[in-house]
Amino acid sequence: MRAPLLACLLLAVPLQASRAQEAPMIVIEGLTPEEQAQPAPAATPEPVAPWLLPLRPVLETVQPGRVLRIQGQQAQAEFRLFLPQEALGGTLTLAQRSSIDVLPEASRIVVRLNGAEIGSFEPRQFGALGAVEMPLGTAARAGDNLVTIEAQHRHRIYCGADAEFNLWTDIDLSQSGLAMAGPALGTGPNAFIAALTAQAASGRPIEIRAAETPDADILRELAQVLGRPLPDEALPIALARPWTTSAGRSFARVTLLGSDTDRATIRRGGDGALVLVIEHQAGAAPRLALVEELLQDDAALPxxxxxxxxxxxxxxxxxxxxxxxxxxxxxxxxxxDFRLPDDWLLLASQKARIGIDYGFAEGLAEGALLLVKVNGTTVRMLPLDREAAPQKPRLEIPFPARLLRPGANRLAFEAIIPGNPPDEPCPAGQGELLAVLDTTDLTVPPSPRMRMADMAQDLAQVSPEAVQPATPEGLARALPFMSAFRDAAGGGQVRMTVAGIHDLGRMPLAEEGLTPRLLAMALLPSSAMRLDLPEVPVADAGADPLSPLGAAPGERTMPALVESNWLDRARAFTLATLEPALDGMRRLARPGDGELTEWFAARKGIAMLLSPEPGHLWVVLGPGAEPAKVATALAVAVHSPVGPRGQVSLLAEDGSWSSWSAPGLMPQLEEPVSLSNVRSVVGNVASARPPLLLGGMLGLAWISAAIAVAFVLRTRARSRS
Known part of the structure; x- marks a missing residue:
């Protein structure tokens, strides 16, 4: 009976308004001026701002702000743009500006949609942001589209590697995308998904409105269904009460409504927002399979x-x-970027190999270099300032195979070519400076099937069903993580708990030196950790003849030499001298990233990922962390070689991850020991635990010595007899 009563109330409102308009106006003579007694003219409706379907950047981590910078002489950035059918004939708007060092006449910004060029322009906007518009053309399709912005910059004054860092074009994502009137957007599934992207880009949450708080399992499944059309993206989801008004503009929301039938429809709200209305029978759970059928989209980018x-x-x-x-x-x-098998592991002295076929132009300036890197480590520096040739003889580059990791890896080529001369613009039409041929190859040695504890592999096994809040009150904080992850290929046997900084006491901390206070200090801003130190009374500096000139009150002064302990000073000098050697010995005995307390002391972050026990990840959000952004950073890290690794990883404000690996971890063998793999197995174990190798070698030496001594004694005894 609730729904019919609500309909009657809604119908009664316009009826009363119409009766009020028909009633005669009463004028009290002498109190109401004649001009005020006249009916008011019809109000002019205020113009409604158009909707902006946003450009969503495709990055290997989360975008830290609303401005994305395309930097370099030749650089590009990729974006996703979800379009409903009604927007296919629209116009793409870019809010952009460029560095003053860019020479417009020799520079170009090219925009492509799904591989087809839809427009280009000269970068002439140097101060405030300027808008550039271009029609989508025939390359647009309903669903997700790939937008590529390629910048071709040229410096107006200088030439060289340093000068290219001053060449950039900024794209303001909050003002870039496809603008269209809200009423022109239909109520189809693609229109609602496009509204979801607009709501997420606005910085306001997607509200789930219900008369009663839904069950946690229902919210979990609903978050998965809403996020499935947008791979590797987290939706900012929040719970709200029905019949409330949003503080800002709303583009999309979800309403759970009790009814006499199970149905999922998309309607337009009174504020113009697209509302996914999920009706369900009283006392029964909503059938979210209907929502999944409604929103399934085959046009999503893979x-x-x-x-x-x-x-x-x-x-x-x-x-x-x-x-x-x-x-x-x-x-x-x-x-x-490429992948190695998850059960590949080599930690000893085995060698991998890069066979590079390359060439470079004649006359490059002195100091020109080509760096070949594996996972950030330079394995070879090749000079480019001598013996130039279109194709050099093939060069074999061996490098330690332990630089490679199971899963995602990165091979990189980095060239640094000074200008000649550096204080003049680069000559036009200089041609190709460097080429790396596609016949360049990589050879990775085989390994036994072994694994080592690493959160990167655990992260790939997280499914939406495995995400849980640390407390029931933190369910809303975990909803973006439920929308970001996809069903894991291996069955999703790894759990993920989303916690706040006040939930650190619930976390099992097994690592040596890992305490809730240490974690909190890494996530709290510096301003929150200032301590009010008590004032220490200090004697008059003039009373101490050895007080340094200009010593401020409270500053410690140097003690008198006659009162100092020479033994303490000698001990301090000895420790300072031997500390590097002792540290090297500790690292040799326990390979890893050192002490955890020292690692945390040099780092700050907004969120943290920890693996305190096998098969269980903990996400700890700092006070300033946005759950949706952290969830997106974790979702895209599954495919990235620069994502979180080891046992502790810290997410910085710029979206980068810093990882710490525990020392002394033992690899696990997943195949029987045989003559073909025993050498690699022993090498991995010995590299992970050098003391075992040292102990084994000493043990063999003692056994050999004992056998030799026994043999000598026995031989002498026989000779005497």
């Missing part, structure tokens, strides 16, 4: 898939889908 490199085989760049790399840039960086 998630990124890294190419596989099979161990024991030679894989060329062409086999990885990478064509010949050519560049005209003075500073050049090209990354090539």
């Amino acid at each position: 998630p990124p898939v890294l190419p596989q490199v099979p161990p024991g085989q030679t894989t060329t760049l062409a086999a990885l889908g990478v064509p010949t790399i050519v560049t005209e840039e003075r500073y050049f960086y090209r990354k090539l």
